[in-house]
Amino acid sequence: MGGSNVIFDPLHNSCCDFKVDKNSELSKFSSILECMRRIPIKKALTDQRPVYKSHVEHF
Template sequence: MFTSHEHQFASNVQFDPSHNICYVYDEKLPKMVVFKDILEFMKRLPIQKALTDQHKAFKSHVAHFWKNAKYDEMNDVINSSVSIYGEDKEIIITVQLV
């Protein structure tokens, strides 16, 4: 959560449409030349896969998740259930997972 001081600066940030896209990992692109050292570093990190893999999230799946979601205040987790190949599975979202 922002303090009032931090929020003041955050509201002045100008966003570009490319800020909210998946990580592009192609050093052959002309604009990526300036990031060559960073790209080499990223190749060595396990997070590179998480940054570059794209998974489709269907609106119906997201809606089903939230329809069944319950917040467990005592354990600070969100519980929900989803159907995978006709079998109900429990999903638990924790702060550590996010």
């Protein structure tokens, strides 16, 4: 197989931001956000880790 033609958009690798003061629309989901703060999924969604092109290609 040849090289990869994957285009990396900065938004694809951004983390979630659950701060209501930055996005007032999030106030509609306050009960869901409270639940997410209590479970490990919050770390997976908000933790910023580098994604290397070589890892994506290997995957």
